[in-house]
Amino acid sequence: MHMYRTDMYEGMIAETVMVPGHNGTVINAYFARPLGSGPFPGVVLIHHAPGWDEWYRETTRKFAHHGYLAISPNIYYQFGHGAPEDIAAKARAAGGVSDDDVVGDIRESLGYLKSLPQSNGKTGLFGTCSAGRQTFLVACRTKGFDAAVDCWGGRVVMSQQELTPKHPVAPIDYTKDLSCPLLGLFGEEDQFPTPQQVAQHEQELKKYGKTYEFHVYPKAGHGFFYYDRSGYRQEQAVDGWNKVFTFFEKYLGTAD
Amino acid sequence: MCTGIMENTRVAGSGKGPHGWFPLNQASVSYDHPDHARAERAVIIDFLNETAEPESRVSVELTPQSARNLVQAILASLSRGEGTL
Numbered sequence: 001m002h003m004y005r006t007d008m009y010e011g012m013i014a015e016t017v018m019v020p021g022h023n024g025t026v027i028n029a030y031f032a033r034p035l036g037s038g039p040f041p042g043v044v045l046i047h048h049a050p051g052w053d054e055w056y057r058e059t060t061r062k063f064a065h066h067g068y069l070a071i072s073p074n075i076y077y078q079f080g081h082g083a084p085e086d087i088a089a090k091a092r093a094a095g096g097v098s099d100d101d102v103v104g105d106i107r108e109s110l111g112y113l114k115s116l117p118q119s120n121g122k123t124g125l126f127g128t129c130s131a132g133r134q135t136f137l138v139a140c141r142t143k144g145f146d147a148a149v150d151c152w153g154g155r156v157v158m159s160q161q162e163l164t165p166k167h168p169v170a171p172i173d174y175t176k177d178l179s180c181p182l183l184g185l186f187g188e189e190d191q192f193p194t195p196q197q198v199a200q201h202e203q204e205l206k207k208y209g210k211t212y213e214f215h216v217y218p219k220a221g222h223g224f225f226y227y228d229r230s231g232y233r234q235e236q237a238v239d240g241w242n243k244v245f246t247f248f249e250k251y252l253g254t255a256d
Numbered sequence: 257m258c259t260g261i262m263e264n265t266r267v268a269g270s271g272k273g274p275h276g277w278f279p280l281n282q283a284s285v286s287y288d289h290p291d292h293a294r295a296e297r298a299v300i301i302d303f304l305n306e307t308a309e310p311e312s313r314v315s316v317e318l319t320p321q322s323a324r325n326l327v328q329a330i331l332a333s334l335s336r337g338e339g340t341l
Contacts, residue, residue, distance in 0.1 A: 049258055050291050082310030085291060089302045089313055093264060093284035129258050129289070154258040162260055191297065192258045192289075221296050222258065222289050230294040 022104025032064035038118035041252035051088030067255035140174035147251035154192035187220035299323035
């Protein structure tokens with residue numbers, strides 16, 4: 001895991017920027033990067049169902065602090081602008097964003113990071129909650145990511161009845177196309193996904209010989225990284241973050 | 257949207273948001289992880305006006321049992337008010 005010393009220089013810039021989105025759109029994104037010429041690895045963060053909110057901005061800066069070019073695009077841009085939770089409610093009422101839109105938006109953010117002169121050419125993908133599912137989906141349907149972290153993504157396994165025009169294929173059915181190593185972090189007490197669904201997903205990854213690590217934490221449910229919610233679990237969150245950074249360092253390298 | 261469980265229904269009435277009363281035209285009912293309620297899962301009800309600004313919203317997050325209690329209370333009040341008891 002990236003360590004730093006008390007006598008080292010550190011600086012970052014974090015700001016909202018406009019970046020390309022799906023189908024030629026221009027969308028807003030939160031971009032945090034270490035100062036300096038790098039080269040730095042990159043991370044695209046897909047925000048969760050509660051919206052493009054403060055936690056995702058903090059987490060974007062956390063990755064920059066650890067030496068990553070980190071970008072979190074607003075995948076709810078099509079629902080307008082307002083308080084994140086109000087936009088999230090509009091998205092919820094609309095049945096969320098379509099899988100095609102998410103894949104398109106994230107593919108564009110990947111291209112944006114790779115085009116930067118500070119990039120070391122390696123890019124990871126990170127998402128929690130609904131974005132955990134989308135992280136896996138994008139890692140299967142897009143080439144170019146070097147590692148992906150799915151935190152407690154529900155509905156990777158979906159029944160026929162759960163499929164909708166916006167979500168027409170269960171992500172597990174794309175497993176054979178997974179294009180990069182996958183880290184999965186889950187809570188044993190979660191019901192979305194259940195431990196049985198996580199095990200089913202793991203079987204599929206094994207079947208296709210994919211590189212992956214799954215960790216299912218005891219005494220944790222859904223969203224155990226979220227320090228501002230009742231599901232926060234300190235011990236599991238600390239260990240989970242260590243696993244995230246160790247995994248990314250292994251597959252993306254570190255800043256020079 | 258972790259669960260994907262969401263039901264929409266058209267409604268007529270008014271809701272009181274941060275800028276006062278506004279007309280409602282939709283109620284979105286989902287079963288998902290709450291933003292604020294201290295529960296693993298909740299019934300989340302958003303009373304909305306699709307054509308108004310996003311903050312025109314009245315939202316509640318109810319534990320599953322309290323959501324059931326609310327349904328019973330609504331049905332009971334309708335039954336009494338409309339004289340069908």
